[in-house]
Amino acid sequence: PALASLESSLEAPVPSTPNEDLDVIEQTLRPGARPTEEEEEEAGFFASPMMVQSPDDDDEDEEEEPPEVYRRVDLAAAACSVLGQAYEALENRSRAVAWLKRALQLDPRCAEALSFLVERKLLSAADEKALSRRLSAALGEGDDAWVAALYGARLCVHDCEAPLEAVEARFDALERVHGLGDNNEVLCARAEHLYYRHDARAAHAAAKAVYSSDPFDFACVPVYLASMVELGLAHDLFACAHDLVKAYPKNAASWFAVGCYYLLVAKNDAAQRYFHKAAKLCPRFAPAWIGFGNAFAAQDESEQAMAAYRSASRLFQGSHLPLAFIGMEYLRTNNLPLAKHFLRGAKRLCPSDPLVANELGVVELRQGAYHEAEDTFLAVLHLFRALPERAPLRAACESSVFNLAQTYRKLRDFNKAARYFELALSLKPRDPSVRAALGAIYHVFGGSYLHRAIDCYHVSLGVRPDDTFAAEMLTRALKEVADLDLPNPFHPINRHLPTAPNDDEDLTDAARDSLERLST
Numbered sequence: 001p002a003l004a005s006l007e008s009s010l011e012a013p014v015p016s017t018p019n020e021d022l023d024v025i026e027q028t029l030r031p032g033a034r035p036t037e038e039e040e041e042e043a044g045f046f047a048s049p050m051m052v053q054s055p056d057d058d059d060e061d062e063e064e065e066p067p068e069v070y071r072r073v074d075l076a077a078a079a080c081s082v083l084g085q086a087y088e089a090l091e092n093r094s095r096a097v098a099w100l101k102r103a104l105q106l107d108p109r110c111a112e113a114l115s116f117l118v119e120r121k122l123l124s125a126a127d128e129k130a131l132s133r134r135l136s137a138a139l140g141e142g143d144d145a146w147v148a149a150l151y152g153a154r155l156c157v158h159d160c161e162a163p164l165e166a167v168e169a170r171f172d173a174l175e176r177v178h179g180l181g182d183n184n185e186v187l188c189a190r191a192e193h194l195y196y197r198h199d200a201r202a203a204h205a206a207a208k209a210v211y212s213s214d215p216f217d218f219a220c221v222p223v224y225l226a227s228m229v230e231l232g233l234a235h236d237l238f239a240c241a242h243d244l245v246k247a248y249p250k251n252a253a254s255w256f257a258v259g260c261y262y263l264l265v266a267k268n269d270a271a272q273r274y275f276h277k278a279a280k281l282c283p284r285f286a287p288a289w290i291g292f293g294n295a296f297a298a299q300d301e302s303e304q305a306m307a308a309y310r311s312a313s314r315l316f317q318g319s320h321l322p323l324a325f326i327g328m329e330y331l332r333t334n335n336l337p338l339a340k341h342f343l344r345g346a347k348r349l350c351p352s353d354p355l356v357a358n359e360l361g362v363v364e365l366r367q368g369a370y371h372e373a374e375d376t377f378l379a380v381l382h383l384f385r386a387l388p389e390r391a392p393l394r395a396a397c398e399s400s401v402f403n404l405a406q407t408y409r410k411l412r413d414f415n416k417a418a419r420y421f422e423l424a425l426s427l428k429p430r431d432p433s434v435r436a437a438l439g440a441i442y443h444v445f446g447g448s449y450l451h452r453a454i455d456c457y458h459v460s461l462g463v464r465p466d467d468t469f470a471a472e473m474l475t476r477a478l479k480e481v482a483d484l485d486l487p488n489p490f491h492p493i494n495r496h497l498p499t500a501p502n503d504d505e506d507l508t509d510a511a512r513d514s515l516e517r518l519s520t
Contacts, residue, residue, distance in 0.1 A: 077107030085116055093317050097122050101131070108138040109147060118154050119219070121286070121316040124349045128155045128318075146178040153189045184210050188220040195223050196353075200230035215243065221253045222287040225260045237261045252282035259291050263298070271295040279311075286315040286322075293325060302329045320349035324356045331363055339363050354383040358400045365403060370410045377404035398427040402434055409441065417441050435460035436470040443477055450484070453477050 084099035100122070103113040114135075117123055123131065132155040139148040153170050171190050174180040191206035204227035210220040221244070228237040241257035248254050259274035272295040278288035293308035306329050313322035327342035343360040350356065361376035377400055384397040405420035421438040428434060439456030442449040457474035460467055 074107035074110070077103045077110045077113070080106060081110055081113040081116070084113065088116070088120060088122070091314070093122060104131070104135060108135050109144065111147075114151060114154065121318040123318045125320075125351070131155060146174075146180065149174050149178055150180065150186065153186055156189075156193060182213075184214060184217055184220070188217070188223070191220060191223045191227075195227060196350075198354075200227045203227045204231060204233075211240070216247060218251065218253045222256070225257050226287075229260050229264050232264065234261065234264055237264060250281060252278040252285040252288055254278075255281065256285070256288050256291060259288070259295070263291060263295055266298070268295045268298045284315055286312045286319070289315065290321060290325070293322075297325070297329060302333050305329055318349065320346040320353060320356065323349065324353070324359065327356075327363075328359055331359060334366075336363055336367055340367075352383060354380050354397070354400070357383060358403065361400075361403060361407075365407055365410070370407055373407045374404070374411070377407060380404075398424045398431065398434070401427060402437070405437070409437075414441055414444055418445075430463055432460040432464040432467060432470070435463070436467060436473070439470070439477075440473065443473065446480075447484075450477055450481050454481065 080099050080103035084096045084103060087093070087096035087099060097117070100113045100117050103110045117131075132152050135151050135155075136148045139145070139151075149170070153174060156170060171186065174183075174186050180186050187206050187210045191203045191210065194200075194203035194206060203223060207220050207224035207227055210217055211224050225237065225240070228240070237257070238261050241254070241261050244251070244254035244257050255274050255278040259271045259278060262268070262271035262274060272292065275288050275292035275295055278285060279292060282288070289308045289312035293305040293312065296302075296305035296308060306326055309322045309326045309329070312319075313326070316322060323342045323346035327339045327346060330336075330339035330342060340360065340363045343356060343363060346353070346356045347360060357376055357380045361373050361380060364370075364373035364376055380400045381397070381404070384400065401420055401424040405417045405424060408414070408417040408420060418438065418441045421434060421441060425431070425434045425438060435456045439453040439460065442453035442456060454474060454477050457470045457477060460470040461474065464470070
């Protein structure tokens with residue numbers, strides 16, 4: 001009877017009011033599922049499960065009442081949480097989220113429901129922020145203030161739009177006010193948030209603190225392993241994977257660590273085997289599917305990679321990473337409409353990730369939507385400014401600057417193109433592609449700027465001697481310099497760029513060819 005009533009409740013539509021919720025929960029606690037009054041009195045059903053009555057205490061008048069914290073346990077919220085987990089196991093995640101949110105609505109202290117929502121990545125970044133505000137308002141500033149602070153820390157993982165100082169203030173408040181700075185759950189939330197901010201070094205430090213205090217706290221293991229891959233710590237990753245496999249050979253995270261090591265050392269075949277083994281041990285372990293897809297993508301096996309990413313997307317519906325990886329694979333195979341579709345989906349889930357915005361800008365640039373691409377790349381640079389100074393990705397934003405310069409070149413705004421090419425060159429001085437592109441812009445200006453173009457072509461060929469574009473443009477530039485009566489090339493040249501020509505008739509043949517051949 002209990003299973004029948006539970007199945008009937010699972011088939012029922014999601015209630016829209018708390019009263020209807022309670023009615024559905026009561027259906028699961030009918031005779032056969034719920035103990036009788038005699039059984040409740042005999043087993044002490046309403047007493048705290050943590051309280052054990054002494055056999056010498058026969059006087060009912062002297063029996064202590066259960067503490068207030070146990071009397072506040074909401075059975076309806078607990079049942080809603082169980083129903084949400086059951087729906088998630090049935091892969092009906094929309095109803096799972098509805099039931100888990102209802103559990104938190106009935107009892108904001110139902111930490112089990114919140115942990116399930118966070119760990120299974122069932123909420124988008126916007127949903128997490130909205131839920132955090134509602135829970136903070138429900139818990140107030142009283143005795144439950146530490147619970148509200150802990151919830152806020154766990155739900156701010158994807159909130160990369162907030163200033164770094166504001167996020168750090170949340171974690172500092174947990175340490176100074178509530179004394180939870182060394183709590184593994186808090187440190188794990190901090191590490192995951194830093195990793196989503198692309199601050200791999202700080203994320204590794206926080207995750208390492210968790211791993212040092214409890215080496216087998218598997219909640220933080222994926223972030224710890226991913227940060228070591230980002231930082232290239234092959235020896236530390238090998239030691240960690242060895243310890244995990246030796247202690248827990250049947251845990252998916254252990255073989256996931258082995259796969260991460262082989263992916264780092266570019267042994268992609270071995271990485272695929274171990275990621276596949278991790279996915280077989282726990283098919284619901286989404287990081288294994290993401291690693292499986294990355295190993296296939298490293299070998300240009302797009303179909304298998306996208307199949308693995310789709311599995312991860314089905315498991316982590318609130319995470320933007322699987323959708324972003326699918327979009328990047330479609331972009332690599334030049335399927336621009338599908339790439340744009342998936343990248344837009346990833347951006348809806350996490351609007352503050354600069355990598356997703358950069359890939360979306362590349363799609364728009366290839367589709368010829370230059371004004372949209374300009375807006376997107378400018379937004380990317382704004383997102384990069386929000387990253388911490390120590391984040392490795394901030395130093396790697398040269399590609400976005402280069403893409404913005406190419407966009408201005410396509411728009412024939414050569415002054416801005418030259419400015420952003422020079423900025424990209426300052427970020428990555430030894431990049432031959434940037435040197436050649438800047439030389440092509442100088443070539444467009446003509447006149448005394450031909451000497452600068454020649455210098456750029458020479459430096460580019462010095463780094464990449466087989467660059468046919470730079471070699472051909474160097475030959476043409478030298479011929480043009482020989483045919484023109486130019487001032488002394490050693491005379492200092494005014495740094496102010498002249499107004500770029502806007503008509504094709506004003507361009508030299510070589511400059512026109514450079515514009516046509518320079519790839520994005």
